[in-house]
Amino acid sequence: MKIPDNFLYYLSLHEDCNERLLARAEHLRTEDVEVCISPEVVRIKKMVYAVMGETHRMKAFVRLQPLRTKVLYGFLRPRHRIGEHICDHFARRNAGIIVVLGNASESWISLCRDGRIWRDHGRGLYESLEKLKRTLHESLHEREKETDLPVQDVEVLWQIYYDSQYCPERKNLAAFHRQMPRKDQDSAGLRMVQNKKNATLEDFLSD
Amino acid sequence: MPMVTLEKIAHLAEECRFDSLGQAQSLAMVDVDAKKLRTLGEGTRHDVCASTFSPREEPLLGICHAFTQDGRCVSLFKTLYTNHCTHQCSYCTNAANCSSKAKAFSYTPEELAKITLSLYRSNYIEGLFLSSGAGRDEGSVMEKMVETVRLLRQKFAFSGYIHLKVLPGCSQAHIQEAVELADRVSINLEAASASHMSEICATKNYESDILQRQRYIRDMKMKPVAGKVVLPAGQTTQLVVGAAGESDEEIFKRILYEYNEIGVKRAYYSAFSPQGGTPFENRKAQPLWREHRLYQMDWLYRVYHFQTDEICHAFDENGLLCNADPKMAIAVEFMDKPLDPNTAAFRELLRVPGIGPRSAQKIVAFRKRQPIVAKADLAAMGIRIKRAAPFLKINGWRDTTLEMWQD
Numbered sequence: 001m002k003i004p005d006n007f008l009y010y011l012s013l014h015e016d017c018n019e020r021l022l023a024r025a026e027h028l029r030t031e032d033v034e035v036c037i038s039p040e041v042v043r044i045k046k047m048v049y050a051v052m053g054e055t056h057r058m059k060a061f062v063r064l065q066p067l068r069t070k071v072l073y074g075f076l077r078p079r080h081r082i083g084e085h086i087c088d089h090f091a092r093r094n095a096g097i098i099v100v101l102g103n104a105s106e107s108w109i110s111l112c113r114d115g116r117i118w119r120d121h122g123r124g125l126y127e128s129l130e131k132l133k134r135t136l137h138e139s140l141h142e143r144e145k146e147t148d149l150p151v152q153d154v155e156v157l158w159q160i161y162y163d164s165q166y167c168p169e170r171k172n173l174a175a176f177h178r179q180m181p182r183k184d185q186d187s188a189g190l191r192m193v194q195n196k197k198n199a200t201l202e203d204f205l206s207d
Numbered sequence: 208m209p210m211v212t213l214e215k216i217a218h219l220a221e222e223c224r225f226d227s228l229g230q231a232q233s234l235a236m237v238d239v240d241a242k243k244l245r246t247l248g249e250g251t252r253h254d255v256c257a258s259t260f261s262p263r264e265e266p267l268l269g270i271c272h273a274f275t276q277d278g279r280c281v282s283l284f285k286t287l288y289t290n291h292c293t294h295q296c297s298y299c300t301n302a303a304n305c306s307s308k309a310k311a312f313s314y315t316p317e318e319l320a321k322i323t324l325s326l327y328r329s330n331y332i333e334g335l336f337l338s339s340g341a342g343r344d345e346g347s348v349m350e351k352m353v354e355t356v357r358l359l360r361q362k363f364a365f366s367g368y369i370h371l372k373v374l375p376g377c378s379q380a381h382i383q384e385a386v387e388l389a390d391r392v393s394i395n396l397e398a399a400s401a402s403h404m405s406e407i408c409a410t411k412n413y414e415s416d417i418l419q420r421q422r423y424i425r426d427m428k429m430k431p432v433a434g435k436v437v438l439p440a441g442q443t444t445q446l447v448v449g450a451a452g453e454s455d456e457e458i459f460k461r462i463l464y465e466y467n468e469i470g471v472k473r474a475y476y477s478a479f480s481p482q483g484g485t486p487f488e489n490r491k492a493q494p495l496w497r498e499h500r501l502y503q504m505d506w507l508y509r510v511y512h513f514q515t516d517e518i519c520h521a522f523d524e525n526g527l528l529c530n531a532d533p534k535m536a537i538a539v540e541f542m543d544k545p546l547d548p549n550t551a552a553f554r555e556l557l558r559v560p561g562i563g564p565r566s567a568q569k570i571v572a573f574r575k576r577q578p579i580v581a582k583a584d585l586a587a588m589g590i591r592i593k594r595a596a597p598f599l600k601i602n603g604w605r606d607t608t609l610e611m612w613q614d
Contacts, residue, residue, distance in 0.1 A: 002565075035572045037587035060270045064330050070220045072328070090330070096223035098216055111216045113223060120213050128213065135217040157322060158331045160241050161284065164248030166275040169480050170495065175278020179271070 001052060003033045003045065010051040011044060013081045051080045054184065058086045061180075061188035062101065064094075070136055073129060075189030076101040076108075083108040088117055100128055103189075239322060243312040250287035250301060251338050254395075254445065255475040259283060259333040259368040261390040261440045267368055270333050283370065284323050285336040288352050289313035292340030294375075296397070296408040297486040298450045298479060301340045307484025313342070316355040323359060327367050334368030334390075335359065345374040349381045356388045370440075373424070375416035382423050387432070391440035391472075394420050399461045403451035407487075421469045441472035448501060449493035450479040454526030455501060459508075459518065466509065473509070476501045500528040507534060510564065511557050517541060535560045538598060545600035548579050561594030
């Protein structure tokens with residue numbers, strides 16, 4: 001990974017970052033962070049990498065489910081303050097759809113429309129989804145779809161496909177664990193879903 | 208960017224009449240035969256798709272959405288269109304001459320597009336990797352594959368990554384369409400030469416079915432269409448390693464041709480493993496390390512720009528790589544004295560085991576500010592000092608663990 005020019009942004013999202021550290025990092029150029037070996041700069045570099053790493057893995061591991069026709073939602077409990085950033089990413093990918101990510105205690109809501117992003121930051125995921133359900137004036141026809149959404153189907157499709165890709169003669173668990181660290185799977189609620197194929201919304205919300 | 212209330216967001220979303228989810232909704236309930244999904248998925252297990260990075264005008268990131276227990280990434284919905292095939296590749300379980308063939312399945316373009324869309328929307332995949340058996344004839348299967356991709360791109364406005372396999376022997380017109388729709392296309396070489404191909408497959412003509420199709424792709428008009436880069440992730444290829452008794456040096460010769468004459472972006476290597484029911488079921492499996500060493504050789508040529516004769520030095524008298532880092536063997540042979548990282552050129556630094564392009568760049572940037580005075584400086588930059596130390600000399604310090612410098 002290369003240190004990006006906007007490394008201060010990533011640094012500011014780190015769980016241990018504070019105003020003081022940001023102020024001290026402000027005068028650094030990208031190249032300084034890449035090359036300097038002073039303990040403080042090395043620490044800043046590691047913090048930037050930690051946030052970039054988690055950001056990348058959340059874009060990869062968070063799974064989305066549709067709620068009726070206007071909403072996609074998923075579980076997210078990141079270590080760093082990247083909830084909004086990840087939510088925006090999925091909103092851009094699904095323009096016109098409200099993306100809600102979160103966990104039992106907080107949630108992020110983003111909508112991308114006409115190239116712009118609108119956001120809200122709410123309490124628990126469940127609460128935000130309930131509020132959206134009440135607010136969205138969807139037709140009766142659309143509401144009926146709520147009960148027969150293909151959520152499980154997609155998960156089942158995925159599981160069959162995923163299993164088909166495994167080559168037993170190449171088994172390499174060390175590589176698997178290196179690529180899918182447990183902490184990142186936890187942040188994206190991934191293991192939970194794989195263990196419980198029939199995970200429901202409520203499973204995401206019990207801590 | 209504004210922070211607004213949930214009510215406002217709900218209102219704004221309701222005003223959108225056209226959206227990706229709405230389209231997907233109409234095709235959400237895909238009724239797929241589980242056995243078909245599994246069989247056609249298994250058919251691509253040995254195909255490698257490394258990255259989904261695509262340098263479009265707005266570059267697409269490479270994202271790996273999951274990894275299997277063998278540590279390989281699953282970032283694309285990688286599948287065959289059909290496992291029905293009339294070719295007789297002696298290593299392949301879908302070949303006409305395999306005695307334990309699975310039942311023949313085939314998708315329809317609509318079905319395949321829907322599965323891809325629903326997996327993509329839920330963020331399981333970055334896109335589609337579509338390969339296939341040749342069916343009764345490669346032309347009609349290629350037609351269906353192109354139709355699938357056209358449906359995705361044009362009807363469903365799918366903007367994910369698409370890697371489309373070009374079937375050996377298919378028409379130039381189909382190749383043109385494939386190139387216009389996909390991020391990346393590839394034809395598998397499978398063998399290192401025409402004679403090795405005849406050893407493993409009696410029904411494919413290496414020159415006309417494969418190399419000629421690669422040249423078609425190379426020579427196609429790549430002018431941007433409506434400001435869009437055509438085939439942004441380029442052409443690649445893949446070889447089965449060790450099925451026909453070829454040496455690594457023969458593979459390397461072929462790869463030189465591929466990189467220099469065809470202009471492939473990358474070559475992939477898949478170590479041969481014998482499959483039950485195929486004519487090659489009793490042949491020896493190739494060790495996975497052979498595949499790994501070939502990739503290292505490939506990187507030395509493609510990324511590190513080592514000279515051909517330097518790389519050839521890593522082959523033994525039988526033209527094979529041994530199970531050790533070829534870069535180390537080359538360094539021992541060609542580096543006649545330890546390097547001072549304070550004065551060595553970038554190209555020289557790259558030749559040191561443990562120092563790659565990024566590390567070499569860091570060293571060059573670091574020494575502009577202050578001299579490198581100790582091993583610890585290099586270690587703090589993130590350089591793998593254990594491997595590099597025997598080849599370096601800093602301020603009179605050097606490790607003399609290698610016999611060659613103990614005179």
